[in-house]
Ligand SMILES: *[C@@H]1O[C@H](CO)[C@@H](O)[C@H](O)[C@H]1NC(C)=O
Ligand SMILES: *[C@@H]1O[C@H](CO)[C@@H](O)[C@H](O)[C@H]1NC(C)=O
Ligand SMILES: *[C@@H]1O[C@H](CO)[C@@H](O)[C@H](O)[C@H]1NC(C)=O
Ligand SMILES: *[C@@H]1O[C@H](CO)[C@@H](O)[C@H](O)[C@H]1NC(C)=O
Ligand SMILES: *[C@@H]1O[C@H](CO)[C@@H](O)[C@H](O)[C@H]1NC(C)=O
Ligand SMILES: *[C@@H]1O[C@H](CO)[C@@H](O)[C@H](O)[C@H]1NC(C)=O
Ligand SMILES: *[C@@H]1O[C@H](CO)[C@@H](O)[C@H](O)[C@H]1NC(C)=O
């Protein structure tokens with residue numbers, strides 16, 4: 001269906017409304033806003049990705065988003081999670097996966113139950129630090145397939161999937177035209193014209209949006225902006241509103257990188273600027289980042305935690321002061337909604353472009369914004385009275401006279417609860433471990449394998465993303481003994497080399513360079529010798545030009561034996577290689593703890609530092625509702641499960657890089673996650689991820705003991721358990737959770753910019769008054785509420801946040 005730009009939304013809306021009659025919501029748009037049931041609306045949206053949390057967490061996350069002042073939830077749709085094998089059912093798998101974390105209809109119903117709007121982003125290419133950008137790896141096996149191009153095989157697959165999702169949503173009456181929450185739908189990328197036609201064929205009754213397609217936006221689709229700031233971006237056509245689909249609230253974390261933080265002041269600055277400059281639809285990427293639970297979530301080298309420094313942390317707790325500071329902004333913006341989306345506006349620059357006053361006037365009301373984009377200079381602006389606008393900030397004056405909000409002045413407070421060890425944590429030694437070696441033998445000697453080739457194949461095509469692991473093995477005859485250096489060139493992400501059954505070396509990608517080499521001395525024996533190489537990937541590439549063609553594994557090698565004494569090389573690149581994907585334990589589904597697995601449980605002989613070992617233990621689920629994490633410090637790299645549910649990959653032995661900008665955080669100036677000028681990093685030189693989230697429901701079921709199996713290429717000591725919780729609200733409530741725990745001490749109370757991090761605050765502007773009040777109200781109690789008063793602030797710290805750290809018994 002093709003239509004003139006302005007006619008289209010109306011057409012769609014009528015078509016959809018005709019389906020259901022009453023209860024339907026109409027969605028249209030104009031140059032200022034999305035128009036819902038005839039009303040121009042500000043859309044304050046936040047991304048929550050359903051597979052990165054559990055259905056049990058969804059209602060709470062959505063409720064917190066609503067209380068945080070949002071009116072909309074946005075999510076991608078994760079194609080490879082829904083269709084891990086191509087429309088193929090067997091006794092183990094239904095054709096599509098819409099269960100558990102992938103129950104997308106349930107997720108949208110929860111949004112509807114909360115009375116919020118939804119934005120559906122089908123992609124199907126999504127980027128999102130998700131394995132292969134959400135594209136199923138099996139697409140590569142389809143003859144003639146070219147990704148993200150005008151290409152029949154790709155378009156057919158994409159249309160099949162998009163139609164499936166759209167129909168599922170239609171059947172559940174989830175589109176606004178049917179009375180459901182979805183007000184906007186998004187599809188993306190290079191095949192855009194075809195895609196737009198297809199999208200519009202779906203007749204979902206809501207506008208379709210696309211990201212960053214400035215040059216060639218199809219007439220029936222709205223283009224949008226992605227990035228850290230979008231105030232200088234305007235849609236490349238008239239008649240459409242200014243939409244910001246990806247305001248990055250923080251940044252994702254990779255195994256070789258420290259933690260990135262984007263300050264609350266800077267996020268607020270970017271959002272306020274966007275609304276000052278006529279923005280009306282904005283989405284936080286992410287509002288809750290969550291956890292890369294299964295093996296297929298998480299992009300290349302991305303940690304299992306996808307916390308993103310978002311307003312709700314990985315576990316779903318409120319992250320102050322970001323959450324509260326943005327909530328204040330949302331409430332203010334929404335109180336000015338009518339004026340912002342209807343008002344006449346006038347921008348006035350003061351002394352160059354870095355200081356701008358914008359006045360919106362509607363009827364006899366007006367609101368004003370003053371922004372100061374200088375990174376290093378506070379300015380005085382006279383508007384009625386004289387207002388001091390700090391560097392890199394926006395002041396909002398709802399009556400154009402008094403400043404109600406400044407993005408650099410945080411009025412919210414933080415409270416942090418650190419729960420002391422529970423029984424399990426205090427005595428990790430009390431956990432009884434059993435273990436089982438991974439069966440490596442078949443691939444060390446005989447000729448069993450899935451198939452042979454006289455070349456080194458790409459891992460993605462060969463293992464079709466059903467496992468992180470691919471075995472490559474060859475053999476050679478050697479006259480007499482010989483000393484060589486084994487040389488392997490691989491495209492990532494880790495490699496283990498065995499010669500005649502012995503592990504001779506290992507290596508992994510580092511510093512973002514996925515191509516690396518393994519060089520290790522080896523001894524050949526007289527007669528037949530076996531070279532076995534195990535290549536492991538850590539999430540597949542998800543972005544960049546032609547990312548889908550990027551190889552992984554020992555693609556093409558070379559693999560050679562370099563003669564040490566006389567320089568005679570033996571090139572094995574074109575030898576006969578035998579292949580097998582996956583580990584024996586994966587095939588046996590060891591994580592399901594079925595009968596017949598031969599676990600060894602002699603407690604005195606649990607092996608330590610033994611590569612390729614499976615470990616298992618049981619523990620009682622900690623009481624209470626707060627987040628549970630396992631502390632895996634001491635382990636090398638592997639994957640963990642609780643009650644058969646994946647906790648994702650772990651790699652606490654990987655130490656994050658030391659980078660410039662660690663522990664130096666000034667909110668002023670453009671936030672960056674790459675290149676020079678990065679700041680606000682923490683965790684340099686520390687384990688890249690030590691704590692792993694065990695979701696309360698789902699993986700962890702109530703009080704009984706449950707098995708916990710984990711595979712560990714290298715193990716040193718067992719995990720410990722630990723809980724964490726953060727309070728919320730203007731009144732500060734501290735709570736130790738249920739079951740007789742009490743606050744034993746209040747350790748830090750400061751009103752200012754606290755240094756350090758949760759559990760290890762060093763204080764900032766120490767507030768004796770606050771410490772006294774919290775100590776009096778909380779010690780000995782299970783929970784306590786303290787009203788925050790002006791008396792807590794110390795001199796010079798008025799604009800800071802209140803941080804309280806307490807310890808529970
Ligand atoms: C749209 O963007 C293109 C490329 O950035 C530019 O050449 C063109 O002038 C723009 N059109 C409008 C209406 O802004
Ligand atoms: C915009 O505001 C400036 C400063 O108040 C004023 O001089 C100018 O006339 C206004 N322009 C319009 C079009 O209202
Ligand atoms: C605006 O501020 C930025 C950041 O401080 C600075 O680099 C730039 O030179 C300023 N521009 C003007 C016109 O003063
Ligand atoms: C702003 O004005 C106040 C009061 O007049 C003055 O004390 C202050 O120094 C000024 N600040 C700047 C950055 O001009
Ligand atoms: C070169 O050295 C290797 C390893 O020491 C040995 O096996 C091989 O026979 C030698 N080749 C020649 C040509 O000397
Ligand atoms: C290693 O493999 C990559 C990918 O195939 C290739 O681009 C590179 O040239 C190889 N490096 C060496 C030293 O052979
Ligand atoms: C591992 O790879 C890095 C980067 O390519 C290289 O510097 C190092 O020597 C390699 N280590 C081994 C044991 O091959």
Ligand SMILES: *[C@@H]1O[C@H](CO)[C@@H](O)[C@H](O)[C@H]1NC(C)=O
Nearest residue numbers: 454455558571572573574575
């Ligand atoms: C391996 O085979 C490829 C393709 O046939 C060829 O280009 C390459 O030169 C061969 N390498 C060796 C070491 O024989």
Ligand SMILES: *[C@@H]1O[C@H](CO)[C@@H](O)[C@H](O)[C@H]1NC(C)=O
Nearest residue numbers: 429430431432433602603604
């Ligand atoms: C180890 O096993 C022995 C005998 O099976 C038992 O007496 C002992 O308590 C066990 N120790 C631990 C720490 O579980």
Ligand SMILES: CC(=O)N[C@H]1CO[C@H](CO)[C@@H](O)[C@@H]1O
Nearest residue numbers: 126127128129246248285543
């Ligand atoms: C440049 C960059 O990495 N941008 C990120 C923006 O957010 C998207 C989420 O879709 C990420 O995938 C991108 O990596």
